[in-house]
Amino acid sequence: MSFLAPLWLLGLALLPLLVWLANRRTPPREVVWPSLLFLTDEDEGPPPESRRRLDWRTWCALLALTAIVLAAAGPTLRRAEPGRRIFVVVAAGPRAEVGETRIREALAPLTGPRDVVRVDVLLPAIGTHVRSSRDAIERALRGAEADVRIVVDDRAREEFLGPGLDDVVFVGSGLKQPANTSFLTARVEVEAANPDPVLHAVVWRQGPRATVGLEGVDEPPLVLEDGEARVLRVPLPTAATSIRLHSAAGHSAAGGVSADAVPEDDTLRIEGRVLRVYVPTSESGLRSVVRDALDALLGRGGFTLVGDPEGADLGIARAPTPASVPARLEVAPAGGEVPFPTPVARTEPSPWTRDLRPDARGLRMTPEVVQPRPGERPLLVARADPAQALLLETREGGLRLTVDPLTGEAPFAASSAWPLLLENLLEASNAPRRRVVGARPLAWATVGQAVDPLPTERIAQAARGRPAEDRPLRPACLLVALAALAGAWWPHRRDLDAGLTTPARIGASSRASA
């Protein structure tokens, strides 16, 4: 039991005063009597008591005073203890494999019945491929009142939140399962003299120095420093049976990152007609988007969807075209350009480039990835604030696929589409029995992965901000006080109504006469 105004309890000190006042009348009052002629010794009263026994009217008065004081103090009965408010923001990416259900199951042993757990999943509707942005996380954290704020993320822990959020606990939920390297954009170019496809790509690196090489291509590996970007032009060799972009041994992080070091924004931009797109199983969100987009597109381009739709070999097949591709690799610094072969006007398009327009060339990065540019026609738009996915058919006849762009921010982050486009190129080269090995999850890629347990101690020691449930007892006290007052007053009133000659009245009249 607690009291809203405990200072009122000092009023209980009046109880001894009331008892003293009652005992003060203990000796019978002296009454002037005309004569004791008719009073004998037999009428002698009992000897005076040292301590008067309180009558029930006095007890009623004491009870009334106690109830009034208690009512003024505002007693409340604790019905439920205060609880903790735990707010969890799930900002995990595709490799987090964590959801609200798992969060609640993990928190269940650590919380009590009065604790409130709120879980906000900040994943966009397009699936777990896209991570939540920093702004979204910060906005969610600031908008909720909580005693414990937890951010569940699959990336490396970063102090990227603004002021006032120092108490936020980061919990890594990423899997140590490998992921593919990053990829920004690629284009397939067809030269008239050399119809073999050529790969143009830009690769970023954020983190320790990494060495990236193309398996199956007779070129030295590419060394990427922290924050460095490279533009690649890879004429695909005809003889190569498999091509895989990988990092050298001992370098675990070979993912590409954007220039402004915002790793959570993934953008895949494809220019030119993509012949085959492969999406890993774990990134089912992206796969569903791409698959829906491509399904709408395939019928126009004469392509067919091949492979297991639910497996790892989803792709687009087309009639093979014999070609020979020289094995050479040209590398340019970031922002630079690798000269493309001069387009040659074709009288007849080659069978496998029949759908490609001759002027659909050029390699560029597009910051404004969401908004369609003039001449572009959106084929598929999937929106879930703040993340979106947009598949556009460019004016040049190419495709532009943007996943989770944040408006106004630079595109691109980690992606696993790099080997996918390689496989597309292989398919375009019509090489027999060529298959992209890198499409599978690579054991050496652990981009942004972290696994941390829940902060059990932090949760246990958290302040209990949820107020306790108290039942006010003031009405009951007032009721008792009223009943006690009525009990103390009613018999007195009854005596007065009956007109009885009480000893007190005798004494009063005696004093008046004296």
Next chain:
Amino acid sequence: MSRAAEAMTAGGGDVDGDLFPISFLRLLAYVPACVRRLDGGVVGGRVARRGDGGRYLFRGHRDYRPGDDLRRVDWRVEARHGNLVVRQFDAERDHLTEVWLDGSASMGPCGGRVATAQAAALACAIGLSSGGRARLGVLRGGEAQPLLEADAWGSMPQVLARLSGDIPDGRADLAASLPRLVHRVPRGARLLLVSDLLTRADPGVLQPLAGRGIRGAVLHLRVPEVTSPAAGRALEVRDAESGGRRRVRLTARTAAKVAERARAHGARWAHHIRMVGLVYRPFAPGTSVERLLRQLVAEVP
């Protein structure tokens, strides 16, 4: 204040307004008229009076009228002449009314002083209304002390003033004061004694009053708190006369015992009072003054 009440208080010194309120003074002014009306003959056809005048100053005869006291019929005239006549007397100027008041302290508490003072004032007013004299005295300390002797109705303010100034105090010691009073009262006088009779004296002290032609009444003040107390809690009572204290628990049984003792005490005194030819008239502080006046005029000779 009415004119009659002003006349009662004019020239009489300090009259206690608590003892004699305006209503009482107004009633007191009508006492002479009331006495004349009662002495004049039949009142309401029920009560017969001796008629005007006294007993001894014979004035003559007149014809009998219905309602005349048969004791005033001159039977010898009737036997001699066959006429039914009644004797008439002149008023006796020296007719004396002795009003004595118990002056003990026991007359004060519980409204006793107001009741006794008003009863004494009524007695004096009745005595003066008859055309005679009135002597006011008090019994205190075993003595009979005269306070005032009034010979006309105009002396009533002085009577009221003396009654206002006399405060019950001390003991009356009726065992000693009553014999002295008995010897002071002349023959044929009217005696009105106002007392609570709260004494252990033998009522036989009144016996010398017998055979002396003394008429009158004893107004016995019976305070209910003393004679019939209500049961209640314990009391620390103090005797108004002696100052003695006693702790009393007035249970229902005790209260009944006290009432029985008071009743027996009053009955014993009433018996002796009637034996000497006086009227025993108990009254209480709550008794109506009008009722007391009617009883005094109608019942007290």
